[in-house]
Amino acid sequence: MCxxxxxxxxxxxxxxxxxxxxVLQHRGQDAAGIxxxxxxxxxxxxxxGLVRDVFFKKHxxxxxxxxxxxxxxxxxxxxxxxxxxxxxxxNSPYGxxxxxxxxxxxxxxxxxxxxxxxxxxxxxxxxxxxxLNIFAHELQVIAKPDFNHEDIFTAVEGLHxxxxxxxxxxxxxxxxxxxxxxxxxxIRPLCYGIRKTEQGDDYMVAxxxxxxxxxxxxxxxxxxxGEAVFISEDGEFFNKQCAENPVLSPCIFEYVYFARPxxxxxxxxxxxxxxRMGQTLVQKILCEMPEHDIDxxxxxxxxxxxxALEVAYHLNxxxxxxxxxxxxxxxxxxxxxxxxxKKSVRQKLNPIELEFAGKNVLLVDDSIVRGTTSKQIVQMxxxxxxxxxxxxxxxxxxxxxNVYGIDMAxxxxxxxxxxxxxxxxxxxxxDWLVYQDLDDLIKxxxxxxxxxxxFDSSCFNGEYITQDIDEAYFKRLFDKRNxxxxxxxxxxxxxxx
Numbered sequence: 001m002c003x004x005x006x007x008x009x010x011x012x013x014x015x016x017x018x019x020x021x022x023v024l025q026h027r028g029q030d031a032a033g034i035x036x037x038x039x040x041x042x043x044x045x046x047x048x049g050l051v052r053d054v055f056f057k058k059h060x061x062x063x064x065x066x067x068x069x070x071x072x073x074x075x076x077x078x079x080x081x082x083x084x085x086x087x088x089x090x091n092s093p094y095g096x097x098x099x100x101x102x103x104x105x106x107x108x109x110x111x112x113x114x115x116x117x118x119x120x121x122x123x124x125x126x127x128x129x130x131x132l133n134i135f136a137h138e139l140q141v142i143a144k145p146d147f148n149h150e151d152i153f154t155a156v157e158g159l160h161x162x163x164x165x166x167x168x169x170x171x172x173x174x175x176x177x178x179x180x181x182x183x184x185x186x187i188r189p190l191c192y193g194i195r196k197t198e199q200g201d202d203y204m205v206a207x208x209x210x211x212x213x214x215x216x217x218x219x220x221x222x223x224x225x226g227e228a229v230f231i232s233e234d235g236e237f238f239n240k241q242c243a244e245n246p247v248l249s250p251c252i253f254e255y256v257y258f259a260r261p262x263x264x265x266x267x268x269x270x271x272x273x274x275x276r277m278g279q280t281l282v283q284k285i286l287c288e289m290p291e292h293d294i295d296x297x298x299x300x301x302x303x304x305x306x307x308a309l310e311v312a313y314h315l316n317x318x319x320x321x322x323x324x325x326x327x328x329x330x331x332x333x334x335x336x337x338x339x340x341x342k343k344s345v346r347q348k349l350n351p352i353e354l355e356f357a358g359k360n361v362l363l364v365d366d367s368i369v370r371g372t373t374s375k376q377i378v379q380m381x382x383x384x385x386x387x388x389x390x391x392x393x394x395x396x397x398x399x400x401x402n403v404y405g406i407d408m409a410x411x412x413x414x415x416x417x418x419x420x421x422x423x424x425x426x427x428x429x430x431d432w433l434v435y436q437d438l439d440d441l442i443k444x445x446x447x448x449x450x451x452x453x454x455f456d457s458s459c460f461n462g463e464y465i466t467q468d469i470d471e472a473y474f475k476r477l478f479d480k481r482n483x484x485x486x487x488x489x490x491x492x493x494x495x496x497x
Contacts, residue, residue: 001100001258001406002086003027004190005206006170007179008231010199014063017070020204020211023049026099026260028209031085034114035097037067037233040175041082041095046071046085067178067233069170071099075407084126086345088173090136093143095174098135100128101207102405108476110134110162130169135159147281149177149230149238156181156228157243164466166251166404166456169225170205175477177232180205180358184243186225186466187251187404187456193217203231208263215238220421222266224248249465252455253406255445256395257303257366268448269307276444277394278310278364281436285362288434294390295359295425298322300366300377301349307362307394315362322355322381345376357385367395368435369408371415374428374483390432397424397435400462403469408459410478463471 003024007013017034032054033046043063047054051072053303071086087099102238104110107127114120120133138158142151152173159181166187171179182190193212195202208213223229226243250266261271285292296318299308302325312319326348355361361381368374374391380391397416411417415424425433438460446452458464 001188002074002099003207003211004068004070004101004168004170005204005211006069006099006172006180007204008067008233008235009195009200009202010180010197010235011066012064013066014060016204016215017063017068017184018051018055019061020206020215021070021072023211023214023260024053024207025073027258028072030075031073031082032071033085033087033099034068034070035065035087035089035172036063036065036176037097037172040424042089042095042172042174044087044089044097045359046082046087048082048085067172067231069097069099069172069178077170079195084124084128086126086128086241088129088132090127090132093136094147094176096132096136096139096171098128098132098169098171100131100167100169101190102163102183103129103403104163104167105128105165105403105466106163107165112222113162114264127165131163131169132157132171134162135169135171138162147176149232152176152179152230153228153238153240153242156240160184160226160243163227164468165347168207175233177230177236178203178205180223180229181242182223182227184246185224185249186222186246186266187249187465189222189250189254189259191205191219191222191265192229193219200235201239203235205229208259208265209262210260213262216310219264237257247465248452249454249456250452251404251406252441252445252457253367253395253402253404253459256441258406261303261306266449266452268445268452273445273448274303274306274394275310276447277436277441278307279314280440280444281364281392281394281434282311282314284437284440285315285434289432293360293388296322296355297362297364298355299364300373301325303366304364307366311362311364313394317362320355322352322361323336323349323377324352325349329397329423334401345373346380349377349380351380351384353384355384356381358387359385360388360390361386362390362392363430364392366393367398368393368415368424368428369398370413370422371428371480374415374430378429388431389429391425391428391430393433393435395436395441396438396460397421398459400459401474402435402459403464403473403477404458404466406459410474412478
């Protein structure tokens with residue numbers, strides 16, 4: 001899961017790209033990059049770290065141009081290599097820069113094809129580099145000096161035929177314009193908007209609508225699954241459906257955790273979806289504990305606040321902010337290794353003891369993945385004086401890896417793997433635990449847009465919509481994503497610096 005954005009405007013785009021990345025920072029904290037284009041040349045700055053730590057005034061002055069793309073990186077393969085910071089670039093044909101959010105499930109096959117058949121060298125393990133070279137090759141096949149948007153769309157058609165998985169892409173071709181592409185299932189989000197100016201319309205594409213809004217763009221719509229949008233350097237807009245059988249299947253975990261609550265994804269307000277999650281969750285709480293003795297509902301900040309508010313309201317008990325969050329600590333879920341996650345929880349959250357002392361507390365979280373954070377939070381609540389600590393998850397048990405761009409661990413690292421709810425309750429140290437049912441989660445999201453007929457819910461039910469996932473793939477995934485592999489990769493990277 002990463003944040004991507006691209007802008008074609010009538011004035012310099014460097015500051016807009018920087019600020020839109022800042023808005024999308026929650027989608028990736030590992031690295032950031034911006035590439036702009038002016039007078040037939042690319043200008044690029046990227047590096048490891050938060051957006052504010054990568055870019056300074058001197059860097060912005062060196063990013064001229066009225067079109068550009070940007071990326072906030074979240075690693076899924078266990079390395080924080082600066083070489084994999086995006087956008088990535090190839091000089092043939094024409095000169096292409098590309099940034100990508102998601103994961104290609106057939107990346108290894110594509111890398112072999114690129115080397116053996118198309119004689120292209122890949123310098124990183126990033127599937128983004130494979131995707132970039134696939135697109136470059138497809139465009140090379142039809143290359144001509146006076147190519148146009150139809151040629152771009154033909155290349156995208158070839159990309160869709162070859163690439164599998166979840167991917168949202170923004171690319172820039174030197175002197176031509178910006179391309180935005182969404183995979184045929186629309187797993188990862190991507191939208192576009194317009195900003196009216198005296199000189200004409202400016203266009204922007206982004207992972208989430210909130211990035212458009214922050215820069216004064218009006219959301220037009222989400223890019224459809226399989227669709228390609230091309231905005232020329234002169235501001236002309238073109239679009240085409242480039243996939244054979246597109247079926248919108250957005251990742252439901254975007255609504256649970258990743259997206260900002262003020263975003264609208266595929267016609268659904270994330271904020272309202274989370275409110276509805278609270279409404280369905282409280283029904284299950286009352287079903288399993290009709291004579292509850294809950295004194296107070298406390299959210300695990302920040303993502304679960306909307307859900308917890310509804311739970312407290314319908315339980316007719318107090319809602320309180322029992323944990324204060326240190327805003328300068330990143331999202332625990334996307335820390336690169338287990339030790340970093342363990343260390344960061346107590347740095348990130350501090351309990352207000354008077355909200356816990358002598359009370360039966362219901363903690364509400366958006367989800368429980370590894371259980372590391374939940375266990376420490378339950379312990380913190382007890383140390384603050386809670387008499388009983390109950391826990392509710394707005395999402396069902398996470399039992400399967402996400403293979404479409406979210407760094408969810410291998411099966412063995414999930415706290416729910418091979419365990420009943422009662423066993424999970426003991427592991428995290430709670431007195432009682434309740435999970436949202438998947439049908440209720442889907443209902444809560446789908447109510448915002450009844451046209452959504454299916455979702456990627458694979459991390460909950462193990463059903464992978466690309467239908468290309470087997471045990472061999474899980475073995476490769478485990479070798480890349482388990483914490484031991486991440487530690488080894490980061491040591492190797494440190495030695496290369």
